[in-house]
Amino acid sequence: HYELTRKDLLVKNLKRMRRQLGRSEGHFEASKYNFFPATYVLPSEYGLFLEDFKRTAGSTWIMKPIGRAQGKGIFLFNKLSQISDWKKDHKWKSDAPQAESYVAQRYVDRPYTVGGKKFDMRLYVLVTSFSPLTVWMHRNGFARFTNTRYNSDKSNINDSYMHLTNHSIQKKAKDHNQELKWGVDGLKLFLMSRHGRGATEILFAEIQDMIVRSLLSVQQTIIQDKHSYELYGYDVLTDSKLKPWLIEVNASPSLTSSSQEDYKIKYDVLSDLVDIIDLEGKMSGEELQVGGFDLVYDGEWIGECISNTIHRSSNNDIGEAALTHGNDSSRSLKGLKQSMIGCRYPSACIDHQGRQNPRRKYRKT
Template sequence: MRDIMCKSNLTRSLNAMRRLFPDEYDFYPKTWFLPEQTEQFQNDARSIHKKDQSRRRPLTTFIVKPSDGSEGEGIFLIQDSTRCTMVNRPYIIQEYVDRPLLINGLKFDMRIYVLILKLDPLEVLLYDEGLARFATVEYQAPSKKNLHESFMHLTNYSLNKRSANYKHASDEKQTDASKRKLNVVWSQLGQLFSPSEIEQTKEMIEDMINKTVLAILPELRIQYTLELPMTRKQNQCFQIIGFDIILTDQLKPMLLEVNANPSLCIDFDHVNEAGKYVHELSPIDEEIKKPLVLETLKLVIRRRNQSRSNARGYKAMSNRPFRNFASICGIIDESITMPSIDLLYIQIFNKCKEYASQSPATGLNFSAFVEAFFLVAQRKYPTSSSLLEIVTELVESCIHHLDLVVDESL
């Protein structure tokens, strides 16, 4: 789960869906992979800045994040794209959401907890409470003078707790703390927006969560069946994941990232009057996370006698299964030969191996297979108008050929 949810792999899954359904997957900022797409990013950034200048608006800012980072470590903002010519680890770089919704002048994000209870059939539950994490320096539009202001631009608790302006909540109803209950924030927003606007935003968040889970579902199922042999009970696993979401000043939710292992700690550390680090219970964390874990365990226990799954899966596809896939599914023809399939496999495998945070052990992972499938579809149906049409056509063709193989075996 952690590998699938890491910034680069999640982005690849969402990008694949956005190529097929651009209007449905517009909730994730435009993203590039470094160093894989360094040249493309620099060219795109120059083009974006030219449009900014022609429209007489501030230059677009970009946020750079380590693909394998967490807790805000290694994140920084840039406007000059040439600053990303040298990197010593995989990064993603995104268009920065520079017009966030503010409360009392402060930027904030939302941590929303989601329970994946079952994968087959899929069962996903949204917890009705969450956290809002606030920056600790009053927000200003990004400029060269303030790009370095982490306490202004980043909302990560692990960073802002070091700020002299950080306010620990004394109780769960506090409205000026740096960490607040999500329902408290919704109430505050209710003073700025109409009930229908708030409800529409909540529905957009639910829609975003559903679409994100659907984007990663195939690979989740593959990993699930790989990790659980047939000799063990299946459908007994569950996971709490954390969606980090920011609202624009127009109340549009944008997905920042998905955390496979959101913190369930209910304490915090701070320096007391004697200058010593001490741990104390956090009322707001306790109020939210204890019921979250309790209700999750109740649901899991209630479903412990569910039937076993009969699926089998493989974490990666090596060259021979990829050739079998091309042959059995009727992909090989005059325009696509088996040597060209081998060459495509080698190209995608080498690309995946070079830029993946963890090199594939035996072959193509699911996101790499999807990329290969898209390329096969484009080669097989070069005259079709959209990627969605040709991918749909190739899927239907594969199903038809698989049905023929099944019929022949009966």
């Protein structure tokens, strides 16, 4: 799984897939892989990074060690002098036997905020086969909020409680709030109350598309074992234009809980996973949905495209009507929840009770 879950290998595979599509299918198909920020592996790509850094003067970047987790070793920078100071304390020369590699990634400095706070989403994806690629995506997950309100002023660049959503970092804040997580279902309702159903469905359809494409990029490099499966934790950030960005993919995502809601989400994920694996042989292999998991790819795309009445334009805007929908205060969350049935893109659905698609069960390999 390292081709997907190691930060440097993930970006290598995504870039390779984008180049291949550009050569074989053209710019439009290649542009479907523009869901990750500009990223460079250091020290090997320092020259390329330097060119991009100078070309985008004034932008903020984030540095991440490829072999650590829980936010350890991460920092933001906007000056090359900050890199120079960092280099002095790290064995990072490419010819050093124990060089520690990092990725330098352009920081998404206009994130979508709720109550002024930045967040990302942890989404659960189950892969039961890489040949053929078989992908299940759980409808729930959670949004992780920062403890401090977001402010893009450069003077706040070292404030980890403002910029990094990792729970292991946020829990160290003096005024730490235990309620820094929302279930994704609650987040969807919030987004729909502000931007409408169409814009919210587009966002989560794009997230589903992004997840499947990331897996397609490593399909040929991950060794297939028909007796194995893997649960991944996808970390996704949404910007102010409701465009999703893939931040990283985690193997063996943490299943410890910090609240009752957190416990229920993770319990449901594990319970539904066991049902899909079907050790007792109770399933026929023809279902499209098992518990909270939807089959989104099984050698081919599952489901139909959502309505084209709202679409993302060339400048990544979903549309003024969608982004200003929140001005219609007459639409209550209760009313929205009752109307969210029957959408045709599995992971974008809020409530599947109205789906008319025939259920096709997991086909055991």
